[in-house]
Amino acid sequence: MPTDLQTAESERCIDNFSLHESDYEHRSRLGDAPRDVTVFSRGDSSGLHLSATSSGSGNRIFLSDGVRGELNVNFEGSDSVIFIGRDTTLTALTIGSRQSDDFVAIGNDVASTGPGRWISGLRAADHRPGIIVGDAVVIARDVVIRNTDGHPIFDSTLSSQVNAASSDLVIEPHSWIGERAAILKNVTIGAFSIVGFAAVVHESVPRHHRAQGNPARVKVNQDRIWAWDDSDDGLARARKYLAKFPINETS
Numbered sequence: 001m002p003t004d005l006q007t008a009e010s011e012r013c014i015d016n017f018s019l020h021e022s023d024y025e026h027r028s029r030l031g032d033a034p035r036d037v038t039v040f041s042r043g044d045s046s047g048l049h050l051s052a053t054s055s056g057s058g059n060r061i062f063l064s065d066g067v068r069g070e071l072n073v074n075f076e077g078s079d080s081v082i083f084i085g086r087d088t089t090l091t092a093l094t095i096g097s098r099q100s101d102d103f104v105a106i107g108n109d110v111a112s113t114g115p116g117r118w119i120s121g122l123r124a125a126d127h128r129p130g131i132i133v134g135d136a137v138v139i140a141r142d143v144v145i146r147n148t149d150g151h152p153i154f155d156s157t158l159s160s161q162v163n164a165a166s167s168d169l170v171i172e173p174h175s176w177i178g179e180r181a182a183i184l185k186n187v188t189i190g191a192f193s194i195v196g197f198a199a200v201v202h203e204s205v206p207r208h209h210r211a212q213g214n215p216a217r218v219k220v221n222q223d224r225i226w227a228w229d230d231s232d233d234g235l236a237r238a239r240k241y242l243a244k245f246p247i248n249e250t251s
Helices: 004-013 232-244
Strands: 028-030 037-041 048-054 061-063 068-075 083-084 089-097 103-106 118-122 131-133 145-147 168-171 208-213 217-220
Touching: 004 068, 004 103, 004 118, 028 048, 061 089, 083 089, 089 103, 103 118
Parallel strands: 037 061, 048 068, 061 083, 068 089, 083 103, 089 118, 103 131, 118 145, 131 168
Antiparallel strands: 028 037, 208 217
């Protein structure tokens, strides 16, 4: 289960976020007990090709109405949770859940437009960082999202790890993550921010800013508002989230 902080952050970034099993009409299982994965769904998620493997037990996936695409999940721990909001499209996304009690939440109306790999909790030591992606986020192809470094680094006495994750990785609503970008541990991407092509983001990006380069440099973007497209729907979506995350408000 997510921590109280992870639940609060998910409720802030994702409309109608719920992990109450009673809110879901359908229940199914992937794999064989005791290492099966329980899938809870509400509405129609038949457009999603979902595959999941588990080396633990008690892992759950929550699917909302209109989820589509291809998702492969590998649970290496137990009692972990993945949530996916309504009308979200995941194109050949792989999520590696590498810790017990892991938590990954993907909001409503999110578009992951190409193959991507997210890794959560790989050698996270005593910490349990999650990944939270808010509503209406666009994530281009070949993006890597990971909330740990993957290997521990110790001080010179080998008594204290100095690179452990200290917080969840959060992408606030209506952010745009460019192709081949990497979003690393402890980072929050603020609403309406833009992460450029192949940027390596190791520090948080405030709302209405852009991050470019390796390592990414952050610049203010407050005189520009990005939209999914120039259609009425695209502009209406931008106005909706601009009302929630105005330019003069920082993350």
